Amino acid sequence: HVCVCVCVCVCVCVFQTLPDSAVSNYAASLKDKGALVPALYKVIRENYSDLLEPVCHQLFEFYRSGEPRLQRFTLQFLPELLWSLLSVSAARDPHTSGCIEALLLGIYNLEIADKDGQSKILSFTVPSLSKPSVYHEPSTIGSMALTEGALANHGLSRVVYSGPHLQRETFTAQNRFEVLTFLLLCYNAALSYMTSSSLQSLCQLSSRVCICGYPRQQLRRYKGISTRMTVTSEFLVQLITGIHYALCNGEVELGSKALDDVLYRAQLELFPEALLVGNAIKSSLHGQALKSNTKQGARSIQVEITPTSSRISRNAVTSLSIRGHRWKRHGFIESQTPLFHLMGSCLLEALIKPAHLCVKSLCYEQMVKGNTINNSCAALSGGTV
Secondary structure, eight states, X not given: OHHHHHHHHHHHHHHHTOOGGGHHHHHHHGGGXXXXXXXXXXXXXXXXXXXXXXXXXXXXXXXXXXXXXXXXXXXXXXXXXXXXXXXXXXXXXXXXXXXXXXXXXHHHHHHTBOTTSOXXXXXXXXXXXXXXXXXXXXXXXXXXXXXXXXXXXXXXXXXXXXXXXOOOSSOOTTTHHHXXXXXXXXXXXXXXGOOHHHHHHHHHHHHHHHHTTSTHHHHHTOOSOOOOOOOOHHHHHHHHHHHHHHHTTXXXXXXXXXXXXXHHHHHHHTOHHHHHHHHHHHHHTTTOOOOSSOSSSOXXXXXXXXXXXXXXXXXXXXXXXXXXXXXXXXHHHHTSOHHHHHHHHHHHHTTTSOHHHHHHXXXXXXXXXXXXXXXXXXXXXXXXX
16 A cells, blocks of 8 residues: 555656656656556555545546647546446445546546537548448449449448537436446547556456346356446447457457447347447457457457459449450350350340340441341341341
């Protein structure tokens, strides 16, 4: 306990005396303070600690400084802070979480506004399945028929907006998960910078929130609080996003349990969004070895690339593809009789043109070349050329 007090007091005193020009160097030196992060975790987990209030105050000062590395340093404790808040709220003892509430509301109010104090409007462009990405190849999706509606929407992108968000001065039953979901969104935006201890805390938060008060709590042998916690579908989706990253970056055991627990709760609550995202991630990871991205290795998310198919789809036949296919078979077709050549061409182009137009165009082409096959053309088109 004495070591914890010393670490926290040194951190607070040093930062308060720093000039603005030295903040960046101080932020870079925090990663070298190996005893500081475990000490802060210990303080946050002790709701009745006398050091909790100065720690929350200092973390908020880090975030308010605007230095990205200091902001990420504060964000790494977000899962633990959320669990402390939710567990205290479930125990109906709000007086012990006042400083944590103030810290979380402060971060939220800073994030929803820009430097001029105006409310931010977040935007997200929904990707188009007709264009390739790291997740898929359009040729493997199926029929991509060039209908009039598809051509009219080609190249158009759908943009989803979030905001403006209202400033909050206190937590209520109505706005609690709105604020917490937004904070998790900020956390997920910096996932690649999060430490292993932070990812472990996120997985533990996900499991505890979803199983407390349910029969699955006995299966997990968790002996903490046994009060059921209210959750929302959006909150679970943000948890699943973080769990997916943890699964692919060294936290396979904790991440798998957390994903199963979130899906368990989503099934009980009948949350379609959480079920869709969670089951999609679980299916994509089924049978894959998640050992390549170790805790010390490069941070990434594993994606199964769909191989590009070279086959010609029957549902995607175009004039250009037929013409290219005919040129490939040019040597074979030249060795056949003129009538066989004509009938083969008619059958191919009949897929995309009316039959009488195909016969007319092909007969005209052969007449230009000097081939006298008018009688055959007339027979194929019913006597009308």
